[in-house]
Amino acid sequence: MLVLAAFYGCSPGDLGLDESEAVAEVVLLAEHRHGQRAEVIPTSAVGERIPTAAEHLSHRVDAARRAVDRTLASATVNSSQLDHIDEMVLWASQEYISTSPALMLTRLIDLLAEVEGLAACRQPAAVQVRLSELTAMLATLTADALMKLGDLTRSRSWYATARTAADDSGNSELRARVRAQAAMLPFYYGPIANAVNLCREARVISSRARTSATHAFAAAAEARALAKLGADAEAETALRYATKVFEQFGGTSADDAFAFPERRYLLYKSGTLTALGHTREARQVQEQALVLYQDKTGIDPALLRLEAAICYARDRSPDEACQLAGTTFLRMDPAHRTPIVEERAREVVEILPPAIRTSRAARELLEIIELPPAGCDRTGPCR
Numbered sequence: 001m002l003v004l005a006a007f008y009g010c011s012p013g014d015l016g017l018d019e020s021e022a023v024a025e026v027v028l029l030a031e032h033r034h035g036q037r038a039e040v041i042p043t044s045a046v047g048e049r050i051p052t053a054a055e056h057l058s059h060r061v062d063a064a065r066r067a068v069d070r071t072l073a074s075a076t077v078n079s080s081q082l083d084h085i086d087e088m089v090l091w092a093s094q095e096y097i098s099t100s101p102a103l104m105l106t107r108l109i110d111l112l113a114e115v116e117g118l119a120a121c122r123q124p125a126a127v128q129v130r131l132s133e134l135t136a137m138l139a140t141l142t143a144d145a146l147m148k149l150g151d152l153t154r155s156r157s158w159y160a161t162a163r164t165a166a167d168d169s170g171n172s173e174l175r176a177r178v179r180a181q182a183a184m185l186p187f188y189y190g191p192i193a194n195a196v197n198l199c200r201e202a203r204v205i206s207s208r209a210r211t212s213a214t215h216a217f218a219a220a221a222e223a224r225a226l227a228k229l230g231a232d233a234e235a236e237t238a239l240r241y242a243t244k245v246f247e248q249f250g251g252t253s254a255d256d257a258f259a260f261p262e263r264r265y266l267l268y269k270s271g272t273l274t275a276l277g278h279t280r281e282a283r284q285v286q287e288q289a290l291v292l293y294q295d296k297t298g299i300d301p302a303l304l305r306l307e308a309a310i311c312y313a314r315d316r317s318p319d320e321a322c323q324l325a326g327t328t329f330l331r332m333d334p335a336h337r338t339p340i341v342e343e344r345a346r347e348v349v350e351i352l353p354p355a356i357r358t359s360r361a362a363r364e365l366l367e368i369i370e371l372p373p374a375g376c377d378r379t380g381p382c383r
Helices: 002-008 019-034 053-072 079-095 101-119 125-148 152-169 172-182 184-189 192-205 213-229 232-249 262-276 279-292 300-314 318-331 339-351 360-370
Strands: none
Touching (some): 101 125, 125 172, 152 184, 172 184, 262 300, 318 360, 339 360
């Protein structure tokens, strides 16, 4: 075999022969010449050296390292892109305060699609964490918008997605915030016990940062939920704790959906006091909060006025209660007259004594609540 290859000036493989047999032939010739077993020196018939097992492993190790380096360098997000997305999410959370939920929903879904597209590709750990955080924030706002629109099933699913993303980020502050925000769904639509549990879970998760916005928010939300549940003693204790936490926290000047400024704290305090029946103190808090909301739009000021109406109803002033609730409802931007506001307005009538619920003032309020928004004839979806 070797002779034929040498004669034609080629390798055994070029002749269609097995090169491994040629190597074996070299070994046998060596053993025959020296009368002993020769040391095998891997070579090809034309003098090319065959790598040893150790050299082959080294080659694989080097190749693996190069592959990893290429993967690490293949990230599709640079710092400028991430900063841009951060700015867009912050802008969305600021706009969320005053923009109707139906309009915000479209913007949020567009941003989520952009973030999800980046997160689907392999990114460095720090970038992946930030993308999970942004996903959790956008999913929370989406869930809240759906809740305001009365789409409870989808809202619940999006809150679950938000919790998954927050847990994936490992950010304890965000994990707590998503749970406290998710408590709003059972707070307004039940079961109220679930709202209490979510707030407590959020408070425990955020307990290491007792002066954070999230811990203050979770404590205030828990107090309000306990009051609505009818656990008066626990609610009063929780309210005292929430007040202490907020005073230590000091509020924030930030103006976005994830901030917890004084006006939002007062909104939750108003809800707690109203549910407890402390109407005089509740009205003082409502007036104080409305001053801070004077340049703001959205549903929060309306909720404060509806709680004032509930206080009138509790104080057996049904006409004043129904008139305030009706005026508040009519003065709202139709885009903000969502089911969550309608439910709160109906609560004014439900609190009235049974004999007064059919009064003229109560009937007029219910008729106002049933009015379609401008440009809607109630024959199809209006929100």
